[in-house]
Amino acid sequence: MKPQRSEPTRLHGAEAPEATQRRAFTGGSVPVAVYGLGKMGLPLAAVYAAVSGNVTGVDIDEDVARAVDAGECPVEGEPGLPETVRRLVADGSLSATTDATASAAAASVHVVIVPTLVEDDQPDLSTLEAAVRSVGAGLDAGDTVVIESTVPPRTCRDRVGPWLEAESGLELGEFGLAFCPERTMSGRALRDIRGSHPKVVGGADDESARVAELIYGEITDAEVITVDDCTTAECVKVFEGLYRDVNIGLANELATLSGEFGVDVTEAIEVANTQPFCDIHDPGPGVGGHCIPYYPYFVISEFESATPLLQTARHVNEYMPEYTVDQAVDALSDQGRDLGDSTAAVFGLTYRPGVDETRASPGVDVAELLADRADSVYAVDPVCTSSPPSGVERVSLDEIGARELDLAVIATAHDEFVEIPWEAFDDLVVVDARRQLDADAVPHPVSRLGDGSDER
Template sequence: MKLLGLDREKVRNAIEKGRVTVAVYGLGKMGLPLAAVFAEHGAKVIGVDINENVVEMINRGENHVKEEPGLDELLKKNVEEGRLSATTDGVEAARKADVMVILVPTLTDERGNLKLDPVYDVAHKISQGLEKGDVVITEATMPPGTTESIIPILEESGLKIGEFGLGHAPERTMTGTAIRDITGQYPKIVGASDERTLEALIGIYETINRKGVIPMSSIKAAEAVKVFEGIYRDVNIALANELALWCEEHGLDALEVFKAANTQPYCHLHMPGAGVGGHCIPVYPWFVINLAGRTNPRLTKTAREINDSMPHHIVELVIKGLNEAGRPVKGSNVLVLGLTFRGGVREFMKAAAKPIIQELKEWGASVYAYDPLCTPEDAERFGATWKEDFKGVDVVVITADHREFKKLDLNRMSAEMRSKVIVDGRNVLDPEEVEKLGFGYFRVGRVRNP
């Protein structure tokens, strides 16, 4: 059933009664949870992916996004009940669908230079099946102004914008909490090409999101919301890092100060640490920087510089720890715990471990690595040797907040390590407990001898 021209209540009713077909393009960490949630709320969902294995698994009711709690059951149930299926045929899916959601990767390098090929590929496929009254939505993160760049491709269908609707509804979530977030942790942000499409988007997302919808005045404004959220985090982490470095110089414990300061409702200091990784927070600032004309986004640029310098500071802490233990860096054994950019997710974009390992090797240290989500081959790619114990290790450096690292066996470490130094780049250990066992403990914003 076509949704353009219906009010939000009718849209909701049509979805819940099973009269609306939604095609979700891209069945990865974001797309698969979304497809399952739409199906759970009554829509007929066709998932589209270029990866045949992914499509086959989904049609068997098997989940390939293991990091997502609750997705196994949600997927299986909706496939078995016939509301969710998958295909590699994006054109056929577009012919059958009333709503097409684009949730493929928006590829960027570390400086936010974009490659929108997957988005354009999907837009071409949709244009071959597009019908009057259809609604096309980008949920993939798009720099402000980019969703509208697919209009000419969609118009290759012979239809003009207005005969079909275009909207943007950014994913405000992350791997591991997608189902929770898209069903009502935060309101959904939507922007659309015209009022009728906006009304349809409100109806669509009010159906699946208990927290409701915030309609924006334009697609570009909706795109900016998601990008600005990321930049806020990057700048705030940079501020936390800057103040933490100051605390180190002045013999203060930054976390103690931040915790107390944050009890006042206008203060939201974030966590200092080994650096900012992932596909989102360190990349979105570049969208704004790269698109800046007269504005010179100095603060955004400086924040990026500060956060990018933190892996180097971790190396400085390693050297300080070794000095205090009376051991030269050259010939020391350093074990890096965590190759991924954060805990619980096997993603490597801008992982702090990489520059840390490289710099320590330049100093002549032997560098080892372990990560519960990785393999010895991953360690090798990073330039380190896989190691699953602490024998002969001088310094343990924690670079990802995996659950396992929060409950390290400190007694075993104490017995096996050669010099007992810990550099906690993710603030996961309790300093008092660690120091009681005779370790030298260092973290960003807290050193023993300034």
Template sequence: MTGEGTMRAVDAPRRAAYDPSASDAELREAFLAGEIPVAVYGLGKMGLPLAAVYADVCGNVTGVDVDESVVETVSGGGCHVEREPGLPDLVADVVDRGALSATSDPVAAARAASVHVVMVPTLLDGHEPDLSTVEAALESIGAGLSPGDLVVVECTVPPRTTRDVVVPTLARISGLEVGEFGAAACPERTSSGRALEDVRGAYPKVVGGVDAESTRVASIIYGEITSNDVIATTDAATAEAVKVFEGVYRDVNIAVANQLARYAETLDVDVNEAIEVANTQPYCDIHTPGPGVGGHCIPVYPYFLAGAFPEVDAGLLHAARDVNDSMPEHTVALLEAMLDAHGVDGDAPTVLLLGLAYRGNVAELRYSPGPVVARELAATGARVLAADPFVDDWTEFEGVERVPMDLLDSQNVDAVAVLAGHDEFRDLDWAAFDAPVMDGRFLLPEDVDAPVYTVGGRWPR
């Protein structure tokens, strides 16, 4: 990967990407020269880093987003995505160089681009995948699609989506024949807080086209985007399955850890210690138990199989989801047991929750266990206080009292629960709370001067 980029090639000829007559070297040279313009649809927490890296490499990228405030921010060289090391500087640089621009007009962007990169979320409708956001992006792309264009699906979708949804939709709207344009699944393998590192090559890049030419072009492009290997799969469905399988593995593995954690009291062992030692055996890699599994990825991807292909018995996937979904309630039960062990009297104990986001240093509440713990605690009659430096809108947390970060140490509480491992919590004076702490994220140091409890641990630690 060059990583140097060029100025936007506004006067350069617009080259087709899907061009069987062009050699690998010719396509690579044209891409790096900005002659194959790129449009990235979706400038969210994963889309903006991807667009910025594309721009840094090829120098000719248009970012598309329906949110006018996002477009305005990016157009001015600003970065609305927080806590991504290096991203604000990179966005400012590529915008200043003319390598990246932003628009809220997806059809105009599609008409100008030869490579179309889709990075919009696939949501759930109940337990079934909802492709409406992806389909909306495809409709705009199709309205501006030209012969020789390549459409890249970077967002995570159910396997076979590129083949069964993307290609037919584009053909129907554009009027082009299948084969006049290309399509490939190139799923992101990116985590919040390290997006640039991941996009640039922390892991091998997986690409899979609907035909050989799509795979070839996608491999050439991502060979420049990433410094890591490019792994070309047999087809697009296989590439899509890779990403979904990664998420399903983590969900099932975490469910195993959470299930084992429930044996802690019965076995009278520290399950976390047992897991750590078990993992010294090379065939064992058990994850860590905790208060629940959140975010847009891990709780969602199992339904990209179970919900999209109901003809297959997905008993294991549903069982894992049930275990992980039950952990917030189990965490509340552990908090009640912890309070009882410390002789807290009364029907309305005061409990301080640290972190409502689904994991540390991430401003994401979707499927987060924190709000569920807060709601379940309040239902028991507890007074629930909470602090989270990443949460701006507290209107949806009915019955939860927000505590400013600078007032944490002065709170008179009966118990504290760490539900998200934000860096801001690491240096708190835990002894000042004069209360037991449920460390759900293994945040506290071993020598902390407070009674510490963990999910699956021998009580207290």
């Protein structure tokens, strides 16, 4: 049976000593609602529940809410999360519902971590707006709203604040608003939330920042960095993704020049990185996931100033799947063969090893391009549960050895691929776009991204 809760304690504008407020938060008298129970939201709700003992998770998906409320974990691939959710639901610290308005009316801290999608290179804030307006409908004076969703800079100032004011009839200052960006990775979310990286908080005013710092001082064991305002915190999160996209774009562009250089570009990058100020990323067949490929559009599409560097990096990274297929064409041609007459296999559809996520994945793009040009195409991925692209046949690791292949493309460096008995294939050409394999140990021609094998 879930414990009965007394009148909620509100932290924003509270006159009690800060130590008393911290005890209230960790003692369960500050009810929390977490809106969004996806891959990042459910781990966050679980950590909040473990610390505060009084969390309601909210999700529009009835199956998700029902599963969590029953102690089940609909998010896969997160070590420790299923047993954590089961324990927290059993002891009454965590519950779940689809009723956002009722949850907002009961909570005094509201944490929004719903996705920000990009459609036609434009950020789509409709999901965020729906969640925020639901919060606003139940908002009381003294409540605090925390946005963890990644958003374009100025979203809290120009959109979230006005949405909350319009729905609640309150003015900012009567309630708190802070932006505290999610800084986690799939497959390690619980660990990241509890302290792998410093937590960034930015408030719409000083009191909002104070409350956010208080809350996250309990949530994380890492340093809490308080910045000037919500917009600065929003920029921090977006800049992290922009840095990686631009850096990877540099590495990828250098890789496309390896043939003209006549050198192994990755070797040169590795040695260049021995200089302390140099940190060039590794090249690859593209950039995938729900973050890095999209964040540039939070700036490119939202602001008037020209952004040629961001746009160029995006162009380079979006071109890499095509470059990988062109490399396959050249590798086959070197053996006197044609892609149009070949049977190809793409090893890896997920964007990251060991993570079941195919959003913007280069492996999917490579498979689609090969399906348009090769005679037949297989896809092999030990963790992916999504269907392969049209024209591509899914084959298990155990089955692929029995297929007659002309071409193998390593698009994702799953650990399982190192153990593939490559000698079982006859007359195979391998394109290792992740540079995972030891070319000397594979008894077939191996072309690795950026190795200078297409020297001109």
